[in-house]
Amino acid sequence: MLRRVPWVVWLFLLIPLAAEVFWVFWPALNSFSLSLTRWNGIGAAEPVGLGNYVDLWNDPIFRTALRNNVIWVVGFGGLSVLGGLTLAVLLNRPGRGIGIYRSAIYLPMVFSLAVTGLFWRVMYQPAGLVNTALGAVGLGSWERQWLADPDVALYAVLIAAVWRQVGYIMVLYLAGLKGVDPALEEAAAMDGANRRQRFFSIVMPQLRGVNAVVFAVTVIDSLRTFDIVWAMTRGGPYNSTQLLSTYMFEQGFTLVNLGYGSAIAVVIFALAIVFIITYLVRSIRQED
Amino acid sequence: MSTATTPLARPAPDPGAAKDRARRRRRAIGSRSPWFHVFMIPFTLAWITPMVFVLVVAFRSFDDLVSRGLSALPASLSLEGFATALSAGGIAGSLRNSVIVTVFAVVASLFLASMAAYALSRYRIPLRNAILLVMLAGNLLPPQILLIPVSKIAEGLGIYDTLLALIVVQVGFGLGFYTFVLHGFMRSLPDEVFEAARIDGAGPIRIYAQIVLPLCRPSLAALTALATTWIFNDLIWAMTVLRTETNFPITAALLNLQGGFVSQWNVVAAGSIMAAVPTAIVFFIFQKQFVSGLMVGTSK
Numbered sequence: 315m316l317r318r319v320p321w322v323v324w325l326f327l328l329i330p331l332a333a334e335v336f337w338v339f340w341p342a343l344n345s346f347s348l349s350l351t352r353w354n355g356i357g358a359a360e361p362v363g364l365g366n367y368v369d370l371w372n373d374p375i376f377r378t379a380l381r382n383n384v385i386w387v388v389g390f391g392g393l394s395v396l397g398g399l400t401l402a403v404l405l406n407r408p409g410r411g412i413g414i415y416r417s418a419i420y421l422p423m424v425f426s427l428a429v430t431g432l433f434w435r436v437m438y439q440p441a442g443l444v445n446t447a448l449g450a451v452g453l454g455s456w457e458r459q460w461l462a463d464p465d466v467a468l469y470a471v472l473i474a475a476v477w478r479q480v481g482y483i484m485v486l487y488l489a490g491l492k493g494v495d496p497a498l499e500e501a502a503a504m505d506g507a508n509r510r511q512r513f514f515s516i517v518m519p520q521l522r523g524v525n526a527v528v529f530a531v532t533v534i535d536s537l538r539t540f541d542i543v544w545a546m547t548r549g550g551p552y553n554s555t556q557l558l559s560t561y562m563f564e565q566g567f568t569l570v571n572l573g574y575g576s577a578i579a580v581v582i583f584a585l586a587i588v589f590i591i592t593y594l595v596r597s598i599r600q601e602d
Numbered sequence: 603m604s605t606a607t608t609p610l611a612r613p614a615p616d617p618g619a620a621k622d623r624a625r626r627r628r629r630a631i632g633s634r635s636p637w638f639h640v641f642m643i644p645f646t647l648a649w650i651t652p653m654v655f656v657l658v659v660a661f662r663s664f665d666d667l668v669s670r671g672l673s674a675l676p677a678s679l680s681l682e683g684f685a686t687a688l689s690a691g692g693i694a695g696s697l698r699n700s701v702i703v704t705v706f707a708v709v710a711s712l713f714l715a716s717m718a719a720y721a722l723s724r725y726r727i728p729l730r731n732a733i734l735l736v737m738l739a740g741n742l743l744p745p746q747i748l749l750i751p752v753s754k755i756a757e758g759l760g761i762y763d764t765l766l767a768l769i770v771v772q773v774g775f776g777l778g779f780y781t782f783v784l785h786g787f788m789r790s791l792p793d794e795v796f797e798a799a800r801i802d803g804a805g806p807i808r809i810y811a812q813i814v815l816p817l818c819r820p821s822l823a824a825l826t827a828l829a830t831t832w833i834f835n836d837l838i839w840a841m842t843v844l845r846t847e848t849n850f851p852i853t854a855a856l857l858n859l860q861g862g863f864v865s866q867w868n869v870v871a872a873g874s875i876m877a878a879v880p881t882a883i884v885f886f887i888f889q890k891q892f893v894s895g896l897m898v899g900t901s902k
Contacts, residue, residue: 319725323806327721330714330777331733337774338740341751348750355754404642409634411642417889418646421653424885424892425878426835428853432860432874433652436659436867439672443655446673477652482896489897538744541837545857559746566750567841579746590742594735597782 342583348576355570366577375553376578379561382468383585386539386557389469391532393476398483398528403513405484406491416484423481431545434474435461461547464554471546471555475539483528490524491517523596530593537586558582653878660684660871667868683868684876687859693873695848696855700880703765703851704834707772712825714773715780716818720810722781723788724796734785741778748775749842756843767843768851772833780825783895787821788814824895827888831881852877 349366353359370376401419405412422430437443438460445457460470494517502512518525540559543549549556549564556564558578566575659672663680670677688694718737722730752771756762761770791814799809815822837853844850847858856873863869885892 317726319721319727320806323721323725323727326717326806326810327727327733330718330781331737333714333770333774334737334740334777337752337755337771338743338748338778341748341755342740342743344751344754345747404638407634411639415642415646417886418650420889420893421650421882421885424831424835424881426837426853426881428835428837428856429874429878432856432870433656435860436656436672436871437652439867441672443651443673477649485893485896534742534744538746540746541853544837545860559744562746563749563838563841567753572750576750579744579749582744583747586742586744590739593742594739597738598731598735 345576345579345583348573349580351573353572355572359573362573366574369574370577370581375556375561378553379556379558379578382554382556383537383558385468386472387533387536389472390475390479390536390539391529393472394479394483395528395532397476397480399487401480402484402487402491403517406488419484420481422478423485425478427475427478427541428545430474430478431471431542434470434477435546438470462551464551467547467551468555471543474546475542478542479535483532486524486528486531487521490521494520526592526596530589530596533589534586534593537582558585656871657875659867660875662868664866664868667866672867680868683866683872686863686866686869687873687876691859691863691869691873692847692850692855693852693859693876696850696852697876697880699765699849700834700851700853703768703772704830707769707776707833708826708829710769711773711776711780711829712784712822715777715825716784716815716822717810718777718781719784719788720814723785724809724814734782737778738782739778741776741782745775745838749838752839753842762843763845763849764843765849768840771839771843772836775839776829776832780829783825784818784821787818791817820891823888824891827884827892828895830884831892834881 348359350361350363351359352362352365405416405419425433439445440459444460448454448456458466461467498520499512499516502516507515538559539557540563543555543557543560544563547555549560553561558581562575562578562582565571565578569575655673658676659667660683661679661681662676663678663682666677666680721727722734727733753762756767756771759767761767795813795817796809799813804812834851835853836851837857840851840854844854847855850858856870856877859873860870
């Protein structure tokens with residue numbers, strides 16, 4: 315490393331840094347100050363102090379969105395981690411057909427969330443494959459309008475999102491499993507530990523690092539989730555699939571309540587920051 | 603990787619028992635139960651069912667859909683859905699927009715990120731670790747906290763509703779992550795290479811262009827694969843800085859298609875297939891780089 319920094323190297327750093335400050339940090343700060351105002355984008359913003367936050371607290375749709383987001387973190391996170399980890403363990407060692415299985419499971423991950431949403435919209439149509447398949451196996455009574463029924467719409471969207479996420483989580487765990495020392499597992503097997511014991515006592519502790527990353531990534535992703543809900547239900551029917559991000563967009567862009575929308579964005583930020591820090595701390599440790 | 607081929611550590615006194623134990627152990631860890639494929643084959647087929655179903659729907663004609671039902675097997679194949687989506691649905695134009703935005707944003711992001719990573723990894727810049735972390739943190743922020751001000755800034759600069767706005771926003775938001783990954787890689791390059799170049803009289807720009815960039819090719823390839831799919835697949839930034847339909851990238855155009863061709867599922871399906879194919883191609887060509895890129899970012 316060179317102690318003397320030539321001016322051109324300063325430019326190398328400052329140009330990209332300025333781009334990020336201008337398009338990321340400056341707007342982020344603006345959201346905080348906007349959240350303390352009432353503004354429809356025309357004229358001057360009217361300062362209202364913490365008024366927007368008080369209104370949020372009393373806003374039933376905001377509460378629904380918050381509750382849905384909790385369901386989303388637990389359901390989306392839980393199912394994709396369970397699926398991704400199981401598949402990673404099953405497909406960890408090479409063998410016949412493993413490459414094909416892996417590719418098939420990765421594939422949805424490269425589609426955009428908008429595409430995934432549309433795929434599943436077709437699946438969930440009243441005459442779509444989901445209902446047809448249920449009818450074919452004698453579960454005709456389960457058939458319903460998946461995306462128009464406020465009781466199930468959120469879960470229907472969640473399944474579509476999990477379908478896309480599992481491949482990503484599997485990649486992360488496959489990487490983690492590569493770092494697991496096989497000798498330890500062999501030794502445990504010699505001592506008579508069965509599969510389950512070996513997995514929970516030998517393999518899982520060695521995956522602690524990956525678990526931390528997966529946890530942080532999943533929560534951050536859950537709080538950001540927007541595209542797939544927008545593509546499938548736009549938060550409806552009757553706000554039953556509203557997440558914080560979709561409600562923020564509706565308030566900020568559809569209804570042009572810029573202050574109120576910013577307040578929701580600040581709430582999303584406040585919920586995400588702990589997990590962002592977790593991720594950062596982990597990243598520094600890796601760097602060193 | 604395979605534990606099945608690990609040789610026994612030391613010879614056992616009774617060869618028969620040792621062989622037996624080895625076999626048992628091999629079954630315990632090394633080999634798969636025959637039930638493995640019995641489970642995996644149907645599972646994998648079920649996993650790809652949504653894609654196959656949409657693909658079939660995309661190739662059916664509207665009359666066929668109406669007369670035989672959405673889930674029926676097609677009586678004949680037709681390109682009607684694709685033709686309608688491309689022309690009347692505006693998918694052709696939006697694909698072009700997506701390609702323009704993706705190419706420019708990926709090149710600009712990686713160019714700027716590699717410059718920042720070079721400065722931070724090879725020079726004693728004060729607070730360099732803090733700068734790097736702050737840059738990465740910016741990429742982790744929920745985009746929601748940026749959307750409203752970003753659209754206002756784009757309006758203020760007079761670039762609202764242009765592809766340029768979408769490109770610069772994508773570059774600004776992605777930079778932190780790309781810089782972080784490239785920094786990790788550049789730091790691992792051997793000092794001797796730089797020493798030698800310096801003795802030969804190469805300045806910082808020449809070292810960057812002729813030594814660092816070529817050596818970084820593997821990370822740049824991985825990041826290119828990742829960034830291409832991310833930017834191509836983006837919806838929320840497009841909805842934030844664009845308003846006119848003819849400027850929409852494919853993701854936003856798809857949602858319009860859905861609104862404009864209600865219940866013409868062959869058109870919607872054809873549109874989503876066309877939006878999915880480019881990233882699927884990138885994935886199949888660069889599967890290795892793609893997967894290693896995902897790993898680089900999260901766990902080495």
